[in-house]
Amino acid sequence: MEEAAAREPVITLKNLTKIYTIGSEKLRALDGVDLEIYPGEFACIIGRSGSGKSTLLNMMAGLEKPSKGSIRIAGKQLERMSEAQLVQFRLNNVGFVFQSFNLFAMHTALDNVAMPLMYKGVGKMTRTSRARKMLTAVGLKTHMNHKPTQMSGGQQQRVGIARALVTQPKILFADEPTGNLDFNTSREILRLIRDICHERNTTLIMVTHDPEMAQYADRVVRLLDGHVIENTVNEHPAEIPGGVQAAQDDTVRDEDEE
Amino acid sequence: MKWIDILSQSLQNLLRRKLRSLLTMLGVVIGTAAIVVTMSLGAGAEKAQMEALESTTNLKLVQVYPFYGYDTSATGQRRVTKITDSVIRDIRAMDGVSAVTPMVNVWFGGSFALSTGKYENSYAQLLAVYPEDFAKIKKLKSGRYFSGSTDRMEFIMSEIAMLDFRDPKKEYEWVDYYSILDAGGELPLPDINWLGANYKLILRWEDYSQAEPPNYEPEITEKEFKARMVGVMPADLNDWQFSYYTVCNLNWLKKIYKENKSWFKEMGFEMESYDNVYVLADTVEDVEEIIDQLNDYGLQYSSPLEMVAIMKEQIATVQSFLGFIGAISMLVAALSIANTMMMSIYERTREIGVMKVLGCRLSNIRMMFLMEAAYIGVFGGGLGLIASYSLSYALNNVQWIQEIVASFMSGSAIFETGGSSTSVISPQLALGTWAGVVAVSVLSGLYPAYRAMRLSSLAAIRNAD
Numbered sequence A: 001m002e003e004a005a006a007r008e009p010v011i012t013l014k015n016l017t018k019i020y021t022i023g024s025e026k027l028r029a030l031d032g033v034d035l036e037i038y039p040g041e042f043a044c045i046i047g048r049s050g051s052g053k054s055t056l057l058n059m060m061a062g063l064e065k066p067s068k069g070s071i072r073i074a075g076k077q078l079e080r081m082s083e084a085q086l087v088q089f090r091l092n093n094v095g096f097v098f099q100s101f102n103l104f105a106m107h108t109a110l111d112n113v114a115m116p117l118m119y120k121g122v123g124k125m126t127r128t129s130r131a132r133k134m135l136t137a138v139g140l141k142t143h144m145n146h147k148p149t150q151m152s153g154g155q156q157q158r159v160g161i162a163r164a165l166v167t168q169p170k171i172l173f174a175d176e177p178t179g180n181l182d183f184n185t186s187r188e189i190l191r192l193i194r195d196i197c198h199e200r201n202t203t204l205i206m207v208t209h210d211p212e213m214a215q216y217a218d219r220v221v222r223l224l225d226g227h228v229i230e231n232t233v234n235e236h237p238a239e240i241p242g243g244v245q246a247a248q249d250d251t252v253r254d255e256d257e258e
Numbered sequence B: 001m002k003w004i005d006i007l008s009q010s011l012q013n014l015l016r017r018k019l020r021s022l023l024t025m026l027g028v029v030i031g032t033a034a035i036v037v038t039m040s041l042g043a044g045a046e047k048a049q050m051e052a053l054e055s056t057t058n059l060k061l062v063q064v065y066p067f068y069g070y071d072t073s074a075t076g077q078r079r080v081t082k083i084t085d086s087v088i089r090d091i092r093a094m095d096g097v098s099a100v101t102p103m104v105n106v107w108f109g110g111s112f113a114l115s116t117g118k119y120e121n122s123y124a125q126l127l128a129v130y131p132e133d134f135a136k137i138k139k140l141k142s143g144r145y146f147s148g149s150t151d152r153m154e155f156i157m158s159e160i161a162m163l164d165f166r167d168p169k170k171e172y173e174w175v176d177y178y179s180i181l182d183a184g185g186e187l188p189l190p191d192i193n194w195l196g197a198n199y200k201l202i203l204r205w206e207d208y209s210q211a212e213p214p215n216y217e218p219e220i221t222e223k224e225f226k227a228r229m230v231g232v233m234p235a236d237l238n239d240w241q242f243s244y245y246t247v248c249n250l251n252w253l254k255k256i257y258k259e260n261k262s263w264f265k266e267m268g269f270e271m272e273s274y275d276n277v278y279v280l281a282d283t284v285e286d287v288e289e290i291i292d293q294l295n296d297y298g299l300q301y302s303s304p305l306e307m308v309a310i311m312k313e314q315i316a317t318v319q320s321f322l323g324f325i326g327a328i329s330m331l332v333a334a335l336s337i338a339n340t341m342m343m344s345i346y347e348r349t350r351e352i353g354v355m356k357v358l359g360c361r362l363s364n365i366r367m368m369f370l371m372e373a374a375y376i377g378v379f380g381g382g383l384g385l386i387a388s389y390s391l392s393y394a395l396n397n398v399q400w401i402q403e404i405v406a407s408f409m410s411g412s413a414i415f416e417t418g419g420s421s422t423s424v425i426s427p428q429l430a431l432g433t434w435a436g437v438v439a440v441s442v443l444s445g446l447y448p449a450y451r452a453m454r455l456s457s458l459a460a461i462r463n464a465d
Helices: A002-007 A053-060 A083-093 A109-120 A124-137 A153-165 A183-200 B003-016 B018-056 B085-092 B131-137 B177-182 B250-259 B261-267 B286-297 B304-347 B349-357 B362-397 B399-409 B427-454
Strands: A011-022 A025-037 A042-047 A068-073 A094-097 A171-175 A203-208 A219-224 A227-233 B061-065 B097-102 B104-106 B111-116 B119-121 B126-129 B153-158 B199-207 B219-233 B246-249 B277-281 B300-302
Touching: A011 A053, A025 A053, A025 A219, A025 A227, A042 A053, A042 A183, A053 A068, A053 A171, A053 A203, A083 A094, A083 A109, A083 B362, A094 A153, A109 A124, A109 A153, A124 A153, A153 A171, A153 A183, A171 A183, A183 A203, B003 B018, B003 B362, B018 B304, B018 B362, B018 B427, B061 B286, B085 B097, B085 B277, B085 B286, B097 B126, B097 B131, B104 B250, B126 B131, B126 B250, B131 B277, B153 B199, B199 B261, B246 B250, B250 B261, B277 B286, B286 B300, B286 B304, B304 B349, B304 B362, B304 B427, B349 B362, B362 B399, B362 B427
Parallel strands: A042 A203, A042 A219, A094 A171, A171 A203, B126 B246, B153 B219
Antiparallel strands: A011 A025, A011 A068, A219 A227, B061 B277, B061 B300, B097 B277, B104 B126, B111 B119, B111 B199, B153 B246, B199 B219
16 A cells, blocks of 8 residues: 555656746756656655755645646646745645744743644634644653744754644645754754654755765755766664664753853 | 634734834824814814804794896796795795794884883884794793784783883983893883783874875874784894884785775785795704795795805814814824735745635734734724824813813904803714724735735745744
8 A cells, every 4th residue: 555655756857947047047946857756755865055955845846837837746746836826725735844943032931832723714712722732742841832842852852843734734744844953952853844744744945055964865866067977775774873862851941051 | 614713813913012013003192183173173163053043043044035126037946036925935835944924014104102001112013924923933931822813903022122112201211221131130121011901003104195284284084993912022133123113914914904994005005925935944944945946936935944054164174274284194003004914924925924824814824914904903003093082071171271272273263152162062973983993994904914925935945043
């Protein structure tokens, strides 16, 4: 059964091209990318700065329009959708984790996580209880009513992950999710994000410039100057080192920082 | 998103920047108060003027004349040059008419004398009206209205006219009734059993046409009628229509006119048509309609409402000027709302982008910003109304403020209110301004909200902080 489902890709990119016009110069950020990603996969898009990896992610998340080519995600053609439809599509299918967390500074962790559910029109009782469960799952049971400024970077990113997953999306996009974190915290967050997606059979697509990350992914897509130069499947991805459990929160540092 | 969530998010965003929101709101408060208070001054002046007018004039009365003067064949305007009883019947049938009576001022080449006992009134001026209509137009102080009987003369007088009964044997003594009434005093009426006494009306004519020199003795004819006084009108200095007359029943006058037609005609009194007719409207609001009907019918008219219209127009001119100044301060407030909103959007570019990435509907984003602007209008307008009512109270009750206002308004006669309220805020003015202020606020938020909706969600995920 899993095999049959796995054969149908959740994301199909065909000849995806993005051309930026800067003055009279034409810059090909993406140049005819073909790519298929399957449900439940952890795909890692690796490339140097300017390789087009962020552009690719933005287009898959419906934040940018392609100049050419097609994007099919969860059975929908993204390039044909209006902005309003894309917003709706994201709300129902996609979660997004940012490098700089992008939490709402005035709101508590709980409110931050409940926010996408509020956008969806879920009532206060339901969304609070779902956000609470989600925060518990990312190991922040004790930090529900903390504001972002009262939390460490690792904790903030956990809130970000909880917020991205609370709507139970099919796909989670993560743009350098560990980019603003120190080495150890990076590994914890990476493990959390991978395990939790695996548990929920959520497709995880992560963009990074860090070659180390590639060894932990199921699929590695390497980009250079807008071309896919490598697309390999990792049959046996490496374990993420570090002896701690994902759900165990050892990043509590707020007392020290304040 | 649920409505309650949109409202609470907008409110939270507003409260996030308390000082800025407060300052923006202050602009709205000032704008609202400027409009409401200036308009209330106009309303106060109008109210005072109306009160003054209503105390001296019956606004429901319309005076009707035959169509005099210019040729109207070019415009096709109907002209009724003689008001006969059939015209009176037509006027009576008009919409909104409560009463109508000719005002027949009986004048002679000869003289009147109305007397009882030793007292004689040789200044009597006879005014004949229809009894039922008169009863609707004029209130009595005592006695009753005309019985309707034409067997003998019945008359009604005001105390001012009653002063003219004198004892001819005594020395003439002029009574300054104006000063007495103005001071609220009682008139020194002669000692007559007014409603019980028997009166005689003598119409006397001295005909000199056949007089021969050297003595030029006229031929004197007199007609004598028995009379009863049935009612007393209050002494009202402003009531120039009735207070100075001996009011009698027109039907009685018609009867004696018919019986003595040639005699009356000889004296120069004819009653083939009427020169002056009074129409009483059901309500003040009906007056305009009656005027239109009279105009179509081909009659000329005058109404105290014309004066009211002129007065209102004058006040409206001043009011619109003052309101214009208020509107300018509101405009400034609106710009400040737009400015605040734009600033808030630029500050929150990233946040708005994140909202879009997280799947917040564009229409919800726009609505949140519109609601933020609306809140400024609702709260600012509400506080502005509180400020307006306080200011209005001060204008009406605090002596030194009233003096300042008076010194500003001196020379502007229409704002002399003679002691009654200077500033009147009607619920319509208050609620209307409030609604207007909210509308203006939402309008000022329209463009910022649109900009917020159009912001690129990409801004959010650019990693540069």
